[in-house]
Amino acid sequence: MCGVIGAILLEPTKQDFAMIRRVFHESKIRGMHATGISFLPKWSTGIETIKEPLPADQFVDKHLHDDNLNDMVADDGNLYLIGHCRYSTSDLEFNQPMVGTGKSIVHNGVITQELPENWKEIYGYDCMTKNDSELVLHSNDPLQEFSHMSMGVVELYNDKKLRFYRNGKRPIYLSSIPNGCIITSTADIANRANVGGTPVEVLMNHYITMDRHLTMLIERVDVADRKSTRLNSSH
Numbered sequence: 001m002c003g004v005i006g007a008i009l010l011e012p013t014k015q016d017f018a019m020i021r022r023v024f025h026e027s028k029i030r031g032m033h034a035t036g037i038s039f040l041p042k043w044s045t046g047i048e049t050i051k052e053p054l055p056a057d058q059f060v061d062k063h064l065h066d067d068n069l070n071d072m073v074a075d076d077g078n079l080y081l082i083g084h085c086r087y088s089t090s091d092l093e094f095n096q097p098m099v100g101t102g103k104s105i106v107h108n109g110v111i112t113q114e115l116p117e118n119w120k121e122i123y124g125y126d127c128m129t130k131n132d133s134e135l136v137l138h139s140n141d142p143l144q145e146f147s148h149m150s151m152g153v154v155e156l157y158n159d160k161k162l163r164f165y166r167n168g169k170r171p172i173y174l175s176s177i178p179n180g181c182i183i184t185s186t187a188d189i190a191n192r193a194n195v196g197g198t199p200v201e202v203l204m205n206h207y208i209t210m211d212r213h214l215t216m217l218i219e220r221v222d223v224a225d226r227k228s229t230r231l232n233s234s235h
Helices: 014-030 056-063 066-071 116-123 133-138 187-192
Strands: 003-009 034-039 048-052 079-086 103-108 152-157 161-166 173-177 180-184 206-210 215-221 226-232
Touching: 003 014, 003 103, 003 152, 003 161, 014 056, 014 066, 014 079, 014 180, 014 187, 034 056, 034 103, 048 056, 079 103, 079 152, 103 133, 116 133, 161 180, 173 187, 180 187
Parallel strands: none
Antiparallel strands: 003 079, 003 180, 034 048, 034 079, 103 152, 152 161, 161 206, 173 180, 206 215, 215 226
């Protein structure tokens, strides 16, 4: 069990930064071995990532003060962030987020029971870590490719988008607020953190993409077909 976090906040205030800290504090219950974040700061041309073998409260005290969070705001004045609170079942060498070309992901669940030295032969991916969440990072369609396993995932993209999804074996909740959205592993986390919106469970086996205009693209995934519907968010 791990905690995943996602946020798009338009022109965030100090009150928003305090809320982000509360979300991390409340997510700590799902994993205290390590904490990490990825974000899109204005001073960088790509995704930046910080991760340490610390519980969320210590990570927050070290990395998520108002000045830190203000430095994480993108060049359009908005905050795009994902986070992970890890409960480790192995070692702490390969913590999350997992970072690839143009995107970073946080994952809760189990993708394979196969040994890492066999992943290339079985799945076809050259993995740099022994964390099976990296298989999600490389897959173009993880909901189909790993449908028999468990996943709740939030992805951050260079072009200021979040994509999030789950199958029936792990939860994810979306809270819509006036200036953005917050993603948490459970409704209870959002409620205890006083996020402000009503947490709604993300549809099972749907890819949901949220852009900087808070427009959602919802893509239903099934075995035989894939259908996409574009919806305007009612923020």
